[in-house]
Amino acid sequence: xxxxxxxxxxxxxxxxxxxxxxxxxxxxxxxxxxxxxxxxxxxxxxxxxxxxxxxxxxxxxxxxxxxxxxxxxxxxxxxxxxxxxxxxxxxxxxxxxxxxxxxxxxxxxxxxxxxxxxxxxxxxxxxxxxxxxxxxxxxxxxxxxxxxxxxxxxxx
Numbered sequence: 447x448x449x450x451x452x453x454x455x456x457x458x459x460x461x462x463x464x465x466x467x468x469x470x471x472x473x474x475x476x477x478x479x480x481x482x483x484x485x486x487x488x489x490x491x492x493x494x495x496x497x498x499x500x501x502x503x504x505x506x507x508x509x510x511x512x513x514x515x516x517x518x519x520x521x522x523x524x525x526x527x528x529x530x531x532x533x534x535x536x537x538x539x540x541x542x543x544x545x546x547x548x549x550x551x552x553x554x555x556x557x558x559x560x561x562x563x564x565x566x567x568x569x570x571x572x573x574x575x576x577x578x579x580x581x582x583x584x585x586x587x588x589x590x591x592x593x594x595x596x597x598x599x600x601x602x
Contacts, residue, residue, distance in 0.1 A: 452505050461499045463588035468498030471581035473506020477513075478573035480521060480565040506580070520572070521565055528568030 459466055476488045489507050493500035513520065 452509050456502060456505045456509075457587075457591060459499060459502055461502070463585055463592055465497065465499045466502045466588045467581045467585040468496060469493050469500065469502025470506040470584045471577040472496065472498055472503040473508075474510060474580040475573045475577035476503070477507045477510025478520070478524075478576055479569045480524065480562060524565045524568035524572060525561065526568065527571050528564030528566065531567055531571075532564055 456466075456470070472492045473489055476485050476492065479485070479488075481488065485507050486504055489503035490500050492498075493503040
């Protein structure tokens with residue numbers, strides 16, 4: 447029900463179709479990154495820089511939460527991809543299974559460079575296609591929505 451409400455709010459936004467679809471694409475892009483706690487700020491900043499709708503970006507990153515149960519799998523895939531890509535450049539991080547990892551290590555920057563950076567690199571290979579697909583799927587929806595609004599205004 448919550449996601450349906452967010453989707454309804456997304457369709458009710460008034461802006462150019464390109465700006466709305468761009469905002470959705472930004473939200474999907476940022477949604478796949480492992481930068482928990484920073485996603486909303488990143489969406490707002492990127493939407494401002496790219497002149498897209500910031501509200502659409504924030505709603506889309508919130509809609510991305512539907513994959514929350516899959517995060518462990520996604521993070522492992524992102525880490526594997528990032529580790530492989532970084533290996534091509536001669537800077538392959540150690541396998542996560544070989545690291546001694548404790549919960550208090552989450553608050554250290556060295557953990558980000560050992561685990562988080564490969565995940566961030568790998569997330570680009572999931573987030574970029576997701577952003578492109580979401581842009582091209584939502585652009586016609588927003589165009590149709592604007593046409594319907596224009597027809598409704600003409601009927602009055």
